[in-house]
Amino acid sequence: MQFFSFWRSLASFRVRIALNLKGVPADIVFVDLDADAHRADAYRKINPQMALPALVTDDGTVLFQSLAIIDYLDETYPSPPLLPSDPLGRARVRGLALIVACEGHPLLTPRVRRYLDLRDSQQNAWRRHWTVETLAALEGHLAGHKATGQFCHGDAPTVADICLVGHVTAAINQQISLSPWPTVKRIHDTAMALPAFAKAHPSAQPDTPEAMRAK
Amino acid sequence: MQFFSFWRSLASFRVRIALNLKGVPADIVFVDLDADAHRADAYRKINPQMALPALVTDDGTVLFQSLAIIDYLDETYPSPPLLPSDPLGRARVRGLALIVACEGHPLLTPRVRRYLDLRDSQQNAWRRHWTVETLAALEGHLAGHKATGQFCHGDAPTVADICLVGHVTAAINQQISLSPWPTVKRIHDTAMALPAFAKAHPSAQPDTPEAMRAK
Incomplete structure (x- = not known):
């Protein structure tokens, strides 16, 4: 998995915590928001919203929006759960x-x-x-x-x-x-x-x- | 269930659609945002964020944030599903x-x-x-x-x-x-x-x- 992240992005921070809690490894690709790298063609092709973070699965599917990514991680790596059972x-x-x-x-x-x-x-x-x-x-x-x-x-x-x-x-x-x-x-x-x-x-x-x- | 709603609240609009799709009846309580009714004590006790919508279940549990409410409805009234199966x-x-x-x-x-x-x-x-x-x-x-x-x-x-x-x-x-x-x-x-x-x-x-x- 490739994880597109920037150090001070608070939405990236959320996904980093989830990856750490689950012990899921990901190759991090740094996207420098301060240099407008999120608006460059390379990243825009990955996420047309031009926002961080994004997670690209091994089959090439692009996931976007931190809470959607965290839900996906929670469904595919259930332990420890990040949502209650009820x-x-x-x-x-x-x-x-x-x-x-x-x-x-x-x-x-x-x-x-x-x-x-x-x-x-x-x-x-x-x-x-x-x-x-x-x-x-x-x-x-x-x-x-x-x-x-x-x-x-x-x-x-x-x-x-x-x-x-x-x-x-x-x-x-x-x-x-x-x-x-x-x-x-x-x-x-x-x-x-x-x-x-x-x-x-x-x-x-x-x-x-x-x-x-x-x- | 009690559903706290206002006609022009777009977040209320979302929950109304979900209730309609699922055929779930709810008693609607109108909260007039234009009269600041969401900031009055009565509603503030229900949702301290003072935002619409809110859904109160029959056992008195308060649900807040439209997407969280819709997820709840989707889990408790699964047909028709509002999320894909994969x-x-x-x-x-x-x-x-x-x-x-x-x-x-x-x-x-x-x-x-x-x-x-x-x-x-x-x-x-x-x-x-x-x-x-x-x-x-x-x-x-x-x-x-x-x-x-x-x-x-x-x-x-x-x-x-x-x-x-x-x-x-x-x-x-x-x-x-x-x-x-x-x-x-x-x-x-x-x-x-x-x-x-x-x-x-x-x-x-x-x-x-x-x-x-x-x-």
Whole structure:
């Protein structure tokens, strides 16, 4: 399998965690978003949406959209499962993941900030606003819910935790204090203590620039 | 089941189509986004994200996020299926649905346009830009792909078509000509000819204002 990834892409981060949790090897192809490599013909032929990540299976099938890729990995490499076994639990986990993937992340992407053409201070306010909205939505669904455990749903990581850590990473990058969202912070810290999560972090990838590497 | 919906919510539109296709009855509770009813305590207790739609099962479990709700409906009412039976096909259908749900729709929502506080002309340019980006991404993945049939994937509707028609509805509302994206237009027209899709349209709901009703 070929996995098209970029160190600071939070959607790539999600798939890296899933690959690590499942122990699935993939040849990584680095696509430099900062050099607009995702808009070049080579990548555009693979994913006409020109977005990361993409996963190309050994028979040449292109998979796109991080959550669709993770579902595929979960179906083809079932252990450990990234979704609960009951439909109501799966719906909750998928819902939590989608809060990040649909409302949290898209508004923070460089293509959106670039389109807005805002001054730096306005850009920062924009990012902070949507980051905080999503932190609050997650905390509202997690805090005090009977299904919340060490992780978002019970005591093992799911795709909800995969999405949560990416969003909290965006918050930390903006130096947003997490104290108003203690459940989100606790789950982030619990998940990031697992090697499968830590090794997938943007600061620890082969293509991470030296200045951005974890110290 | 209780289904919390608003006539012009495109995410509610998706769940309405799924309920219609499956023939699943639900008591509809109208949440007037234009009156900020989604931010009032009554709804906030149901969905702390304060977003539509939500589905409350007979045992009181709250489901949120349209794609998570549709997955739940597909698992609990399997006929007709809204996903293909093979993992690669499911990944493609989920990926197409997520292009709309993650990159298309969130940028068009009133809460985002309101935050931007743009003049009308800038708002229109913003909406048009992201609507067109997503139409192009869908066409790029659909046109000429061997799995594309009468619908996005084969000859029966899936969750990809459910998301596609919502996005095309947003384009039509903006009077965007669909001629650059003939595959998207063809699939939209095919799907909207089905009663399950047509009856779910924003212009045909009990809470649709008179001026917005289909003539």
